[in-house]
Amino acid sequence: HKVSLTLPVNNYRWLRGQDEYDNWHDSGVALNASRTFYLPPNKRVCQDCHMPLEPATLGDVAAKDGHVKSHRFLAVNTALPFLRNDQETIKRIEAFLQDEKLSVDIFALKTEKMKEPVMAINHAKLLLTAGEKITVDVVVRNKGVGHTFPGGTNDSNEGWLEFSLVDEEGHTLAMSGKINDDGHLDAMAHVFKVLILDKHGKPIHKRNAQDIHVTVFANVIGPGTADIAHYEFTVPKELSGQTLTLRARLLWRKFDRKYTEFAFNANREGFKQFDEVPELPITEIASAEVSLQVDTRNPKLANGTTKNPSEWVRYNDYGIGLLLEGDTRGAAGAFERVLKLRPDLIEGPLNLAKTAVRDGHIDKVYNYLKHCEKLKPGDPRVAWVWGVALQEDGQYEKAALAYRRVLEQFPDDRATWRNLGRTYYLNQQYDEALDALAELLKIDAEDRVGHYHRMLCLRALGREKEAEAAKAAYEFYQIDESAQEITRVFKLKNPGANLMAQKIRRHQLTISY
Known part of the structure; x- marks a missing residue:
């Protein structure tokens, strides 16, 4: 599950392909990433996940205590069992996907007049003003997938959010993420997949990996992280005095319509039971719903309150999503709420420290980290942020000590080895830097940043021949930034792709009433 495309395959250059291994290995799920937002108690x-124990009903001689490791390898492929009319397997896959793998939360709302969003809106008593423009934030979190969601062949996979506005009579007033009459997904939907182009700027829709040239966008959710979709609409005046219901569903279809059409037309024998292109099953993985009152008076909006300590996770997920978007101000507001709800946990101050690092507020970072040390002295996740902050602050020896503390518990943390090598280089400790970078390249021999810093260290030591070899490795794995020009032209012609290529995705809904 880790592949690359090289010159003999694509007549172009080295490119990274499918990579579930690194997505798993470099995560909290594998207990190899100190920078993880959530650290599970055990490595998985x-x-x-894919070979759980199940009863050995046929008396398998390999059974232990009446159970064997399942060889069904349940994951996300509902297409193949659908083609052979295997409804039992489809039900098993759907149950697998719906078993705490991902969550959907209609979490925050903001009007044009508000400076800050209302969070936890299901706990808030909201009275919306008819005629006012509203932004609703929907959070999708990867709770139980040990790699990115989705994973695998993401150029043909299709996950998306369906977001709809419904009046009190059940009429759908607006929807994002609708399947059109021709079977294709709404082009402006918030999708979870990858869009790749060939060298001519044409989308890769046939699993023709040899033609892959450049990525337009890759919207996937890493283990323990979150993604946010922002939906904007104007509340109709006709809804005054009524209830407006917001619904969000995370949906999944193993292959997008274009690939299904290609497969059907290219291999009719394989689809002989169908007279036309089949409609592949669509699975609802998770959903959420919130109802709000609409009036013509000024809105009454207040942050939701809850006495349930577990609610801190919702604020944390929202903050994570905002931080990954680059909205550090919004993220800090969410993490402050985490700190208030659970002052006994390090997550609040630790994530505030991560946010302050992004903003370059080193003094704030130190204060938050000192708070963490009082709660959980010597925690390696805290040590990671100490290392980053001290490195940014030019305190290289202290930064190296912090990174070494991380490696005591996370010896295969590639990001820590990478930063440690960089820190030693900046402190002119070139031999120590080379040792750290060697550990990094043991974990991932294709780490281009590792090769780059190795080149710098070798040059500093006057080892030019070795430096040239490191330079060649760096250039081999380097990204071809000039290829982005192809995506620029494509995005101008395809507004949906352009939207998903942005850091912050705002989807416009028009209500028909």
Whole structure:
């Protein structure tokens, strides 16, 4: 599950292909990433999720205590069992996907007049003003997938959010993420997949990996992280005095319509039971719903309150999503709420420290980290942020000590080895830097940043021949930034792709009433 495309395959250059291994290995799920937002108590591997124990009903001689490791390898492929009319397997896959793998939360709302959003809106008593423009934030979190969601062949996979506005009589007033009459998904939907182009600027829709040239966008959710979709609409005046219901559903279809059409037309024998292109099953993975009152008076909006300590996770997920978007101000507001709800946990001050690092507020970072140390002295996740902050502050020896503390518990943390090598280089400790970078390249021999810093260290030591070899490795794995020009032209012609290529995705809904 880790592949690359090289010159003999694509007549172009080295490109990274499918990579579930690194997405798993470099995460909290594998207990290898100190920078993870959520650290599970135990390490999980592929077999834990995809080969769980199940009863050995046929008396398998390999059974232990009446159970064997499942060889169904349940994951996300509902297409193949659909083609052979295997409804039992489809039900098993759907149950697998719906078993705490992902969550959907209609979490925050903001009007044009508000400076800050209302969070936890299901706990808030909201009275919306008819005729006012509203922004609703929907959070999708990867709770239980040990790699990115989605994973695998993401150029043909299709996950998306369906967001709809419904009046009190059940009429759908607006929807984003609708399947059109021709079977294709709404082009402006918030999708979870990858869009790749060939060298001519044409989308890769046939699993023709040899033609892959450049990525337009890759919207996937890493383990323990979150993604946010922002929906904007104007509340109709006709809804005054009524209830407006917001609904969000995370949906999944194993293959997008274009690939299904290609497969059907290219291999009619494989689809002989169908007279036309089949409609592949669509699975609802998770959903959420919130109802709000509409009036013509000024709105009454207040942040939701809850006495349930577990609610801190919702604020944390929202903050994570905002931080990954680059909205550090919004993220800080959410993490402050985490700190208030659970002052006994390090997550609040730790994530505030991560946010302050992004903004370059080193003094704030130090204060938050000192708070963390009082709660949980010597925690390696805190040590990671100490290392980053001290490195940014030019305190290289202290930064190296912090990174070494991380490696005591996370010896295969590639980001820490990478930063440690960089820190030693900046402190002119070139031999120590080379040792750290060697550990990084043991974990991932294709780490281009590792090769780059190795080149710098070798040059500083006057080892020019080795430096040239490191330079060649760096250039081999380097990204071809000039290829982005192809995506620029494509995005101008395809507004949906352009939207998903942005850091912050705002979807406009027009209500028909």
